[in-house]
Amino acid sequence: MGFAESFRALSDPVRREILLLLREEKLPAGEIAGHFALTGAAISYHLNQLKKAGLVYEERYKNFIYYGLNTSVLEELLLWLGQFKEGSGDEADEGALLRPDVPAAGAVPETKMRSKQIYADYGN
DSSP, X not given: OXXXXXXXXXXXXXXXXXXXXXXXXXXXXXXXXXXXXXXXXXXXXXXXXXXXXXXXXEEEETTEEEEEEOHHHHHHHHHHHHTTBSSSTHHHHTXXXXXXXXXXXXXXXXXHHHHHHXXXXXXX
């Protein structure tokens, strides 16, 4: 169970929602499925992917399988991701990126903006 499997499992919004459901308590698959407009087979697939990634575990009780959140794997991921924050303590909690000089996704680089302005200044 490496980071790649964990991130792949977390990339699906249904799986992320399942993890949110399991934050509070262990739940049987049927109860988890009741929160979604998906087939039982689809929920079973998502639970298996989460289990393979080590993000959930199962516990058998009588005729039911309960799923619980494996917080230790999530803590490992958070620790690793924490390396990409600058500083420590409160500063890191504010979400400052390691490289503040890198523009946000979708931002227009300043050089392109200047090129557009020069082009506009010549009446084009």
